[in-house]
Amino acid sequence: MAKEQRILSRRKEIAIRQTCKLSASKNDQEQRIKVARLHERIANARIDYLHKVSTEIINMRS
Known part of the structure; x- marks a missing residue:
């Protein structure tokens, strides 16, 4: 994800x-x-x- 965002930001900076x-x-x-x-x-x-996680917590309490 960082690579894709970097590409976009570089294009933006150039513009x-x-x-x-x-x-x-x-x-x-x-x-x-x-x-x-x-x-x-x-x-x-x-x-x-x-x-x-919430389902697991509920199942533990039941």
């Missing part, structure tokens, strides 16, 4: 230095989608872990 907008090229769009998918996977993993 800022050249005082132009970050291009909406297909590669940029694909890179944003990759980062978004990674964020979603991490969020889902966290939620899954919390569900498993």
Whole structure:
């Protein structure tokens, strides 16, 4: 995930230095989608872990 975000941030820095907008090229769009998918996977993993832990706690108490 860090690698994908690094690629995006480098492109953003270059665009800022050249005082132009970050291009909406297909590669940029694909890179944003990759980062978004990674964020979603991490969020889902966290939620899954919390569900498993809470279920385990409830089953122990019953």
